[in-house]
Amino acid sequence: MSKKMRVLSLVGLLMLSLVMSAAAMAAPKTLKVTAEAWYFNKYEMEEAARRFQEDHPDVDFEWSKAGDFEVAPLMLAWSRDRYIADLVIVASPSEAVAFQARDLLLSFDDVLVGEYAKENWLKGFLDQCTIGGQVYALPSDAEVMTLIGRRDFAEEAGLTDDEGNIIMPKDFDELYSFLEQLTIKDSSGKTTRYGMTVNWSPEYTHYVYFSGLQAMRGSIFDENGALDFSSDEALELLTFWQKGVEEGLISTSSLVDHSGPRNDMKSGLAAILWEDHARVIEIGQVVGQDKMQIVKIPGADVNGTVSYTMSLMIPKNAAHPELAKAFVLEQFNAEWFAHDLMDRWGKLLGLKSNIESRLDDPIWETVFELADNSVGLPKTVDHAKMVDIMTAEIHNMLKMQQTPSQTLANIRQQIQPLNLEPIE
Amino acid sequence: MAKHVRRRSNYRVPWLFALPAVLYMGAFLLYPLLSALRISFSEYNFVYSEKPIFNGLANYVQLFNDPHFIVSFKNTVYYTLVFFPLFMLLSLFLALLLNTKIKGTNIFQAAILLPIVVPLSLAGIMFTWIFSQDFGIVNHILANVLHLPHLQRFWLGDVETAMNSLVVVGLWKYVGFGIILFLSGLKAISEDIYEAAKVDGVNAWQNLIYITLPNLKSSFSLVGIWGIIQAIKVYDQVVVMTNGGPGTATSVLYLYAWKNAFTFFNMGLGEAIAFFTAALAIVVSVFFNLVFKSEKR
Incomplete structure (x- = not known):
């Protein structure tokens, strides 16, 4: 191969790698959410995703629907460091303990500041998601x-x-x-x-x-x-x-x-x-x-x-953990999302402000009193x-x-x- | 020399054809099976254990000290003892009926075979409603049609009736397949034998006892083994309809294996129960087969 050809090949390869990198950067980031199938019927996940995409246009969503009680077994693959999802919703914080025992979870502590600071969450619910002083899950169906x-x-x-x-x-x-x-x-x-x-x-x-x-x-x-x-x-x-x-x-x-x-x-x-x-x-x-x-x-x-609360977690091997955290706080715990859940299914999330704005209703007043004075199972x-x-x-x-x-x-x-x- | 080479290449051709299937079975059947067998001899909680640690027969020994396992074993045996004879009798009886040349048997055949195509998970939900204590059609018929209100039960919620209700669902689902197998056996019996018997003045009952049943031996063996396996591996309707309850009244071996593996994360014990159940099915099937073979001799 002549010197000229070698230089041309090198330039070609360089150009190709640049084009591929640009394509990769422009490709949408996919946020994968895994939960039991009923979750996607009761929770306005599609609407939350649509609203999130308005602020984060480079994000796509993928819903992974599991059967009842079939999320925890996914841990078998997860614990082998195989990517399962960016967000996972499981049945109880005791399962979070199991996941955390294998050091599989990311802590939410870094984002629980300002309006999302720990004191702004219903204590009984957040305590259930706390392991060793760190919040490894967020309430996703607190009752x-x-x-x-x-x-x-x-x-x-x-x-x-x-x-x-x-x-x-x-x-x-x-x-x-x-x-x-x-x-x-x-x-x-x-x-x-x-x-x-x-x-x-x-x-x-x-x-x-x-x-x-x-x-x-x-x-x-x-x-x-x-x-x-x-x-x-x-x-x-x-x-x-x-x-x-x-x-x-x-x-x-x-x-x-x-x-x-x-x-x-x-x-x-x-x-x-x-x-x-x-x-x-x-x-x-x-x-x-x-x-x-x-x-x-x-x-x-x-x-x-x-x-009790079902809990939402982010695996350590999530592809986009920061985006997942942003989605959880910006949409999943937004007032519109929380009120929709309360109005249609009576389910609570964890932020106090979302229930405080409904205290004129005697049902929510009583629920708030009970939630404030409740304990979780160890x-x-x-x-x-x-x-x-x-x-x-x-x-x-x-x-x-x-x-x-x-x-x-x-x-x-x-x-x-x-x-x-x-x-x- | 050329002849020898050709013979060797002829010998290889069938193996080449079989190779994809052998590779597939090896990768997706044999390897997982051996891997599971290894785990059954290990202490392995897939949450808290780093890797399986060989513990010999400890899991198998532990099973027999576990009251929940003993109950599940007894329940599985009870299910098999009730399901199996009813399955054989009903399959044979209905196959004999469908083998007669009466008008409309095609419609009956279709009706009886229909449950085979309905997934048991769906049928389970349907039967949960049929057996419901307060809204179920069974109790409605007993109370309002037959005027026998004292026979109303909480079919799935009573310890005495829950397992039998599950047997009914199992029969509804599987008898159709038993009928197909018996019907194929019946169709294989030569008409000439019946013709000859007719000449000898043999009546219908004698036909059944001395011609039909003896000629159905291979069908009995096939249906029997299939029925035993279906009974011992009962799982679907239990999960959907009772989840092992009330209490442990309908807990069966495969349900308990699943619970250990995926609820308690104790994969070692779960695999041990699964292999015990499989071994039980093989032993009973072999025994059943031997009985029929010895009769044949």
């Missing part, structure tokens, strides 16, 4: 456990005050007598309307149990600092549930269908629901919002309740195993196969080998 009642049914039973509001039961004995008055049975003794429906599905059993304990005794821990499966209140709560089921006052539809309780409420088959606050909106859309009211769990007025290594044990044992009790005290003893015995040390 408090509570009772939700039908005003019209309560009025029929004479359980409303002068303004038509459902009277708050003082304790569980009074709540039980409310259920007796709200329950309707036919001539054969079959319940045609339950006083209450409780969500005992695997997704909720632990939340309803601990929300009851928190409301009753102001703590979910026993005197040794372990999760409480031994106090008198724990026994009282389980006895309340079992007796209610045995006497046909409480529906057990949730034992095999996690949507059973909300369907009970939507169809008028139950008067009170024990689940998360968000259902008040969902059920209200079917039966009429004016008929719905949040009723605090007896004792929650003083002792508070339990809250993040533990064997959380999922504990939930599995609790669910099975409480179900066995509700099917009258064992007494409440046997149930607590069985749970205590089976969780003994588990690692339930809270991870701070």
Whole structure:
């Protein structure tokens, strides 16, 4: 090859690499979001993406939809340092612990400043996303456990005050007598309307149990600092549930269908629901919002309740972590996004300002009070195993196969080998 | 010499044709299988363990000290014991009916085979509603059509009825395939045998006992093994309809394997349960096959 040809080849290669670099720089950056499929139906992700693109025109979005409870298994690939997404939404902060245990998450601390400073978030929710003092996830579906009642049914039973509001039961004995008055049975003794429906599905059993304990005794821990499966209140709560089921006052539809309780409420088959606050909106859309009211769990007025949040995380190997953080703060936690979620599905995000601007509505006023006075469940290594044990044992009790005290003893015995040390 | 070379190249040709399939199976079947087998002999929590650590038979030993596994094993055996005989009887009975030359059998054939094409995950949702305690059509028929309200149940929520309800769904789904296999066996029986029997004055019952059933032995073996495998690997309808509940009343082996692997992240134990289940299916199938072979002798 002549000298001239060599120089020409070199210049050609240089030009080619320049053109390729320019093309790469001009190519849109794709932000990939992974979550369970229902998330994309309930959350205005497309609109959020459109608005984000107005300020960041070089960004494209890719939605990766997973089946229910199928996000965590993606960790198997993620932990091998394979790129999964820039944003991932998982079921609970306990899963965040699992991810962080492998050092897979980016901290949000650097962007939680100014209007997004930590003190501007609902503490109970943000605490659940904090590991070792650093925020590794942000609340993406924050909810408090509570009772939700039908005003019209309560009025029929004479359980409303002068303004038509459902009277708050003082304790569980009074709540039980409310259920007796709200329950309707036919001539054969079959319940045609339950006083209450409780969500005992695997997704909720632990939340309803601990929300009851928190409301009753102001703590979910026993005197040794372990999760409480031994106090008198724990026994009282389980006895309340079992007796209610045995006497046909409480529906057990949730034992095999996690949507059973909300369907009970939507169809008028139950008067009170024990689940998360968000259902008040969902059920209200079917039966009429004016008929719905949040009723605090007896004792929650003083002792508070339990809250939980699904959490949004950014993997360390995200392709565009800064853009992901910007999207989360600028759109995902924007007022329009938060209010749309609240209005259509009753779900909360974490920023206080988004709920404070809705406090003129009694429902949100009560939810704010509860959220402000709520505790999260501790993040533990064997959380999922504990939930599995609790669910099975409480179900066995509700099917009258064992007494409440046997149930607590069985749970205590089976969780003994588990690692339930809270991870701070 | 030339003849020898040609013979050798002829010998290689079939292997070349088989090579893509062998490579595919090796990469996507054999390798994952061996890898999973290795993990079943390891302590491996894919969140907290850096890599699988060989622990011999510890996972398999742990299974038998795990009350949840024992319950899942018992439930799977119960499902198999109820499903399998009903599956065989129904498949055979309906295949015999469909093999008769009655008008309209084509419509019945299509109707019975239809569940095969419906995904069990979808059918599961449908059956959840059918069996619903308060809105289900089963309870509605019992109470309002048959006027037997005392027979109403919480079919999926009662410990006594939940597993049997899942068996019903399994039968609805799989009997169609059993019928196809039996029908192919029935069609293969020569008409001449029946003609000869007719000349000898054999009645319909004798036809069934002495001609049809003995000639269906290979079909019995095939349908039986297929049915056993379907029963032992029951999973889909359990996940969709009960998720193992109420309590652990419908927890089965594959569900518990999935939970261990992907909910508790204990991949070692999950794989051990999966291999135990596979081994169980193989042992029972081989036993079933041996019984039929010995009868044949």
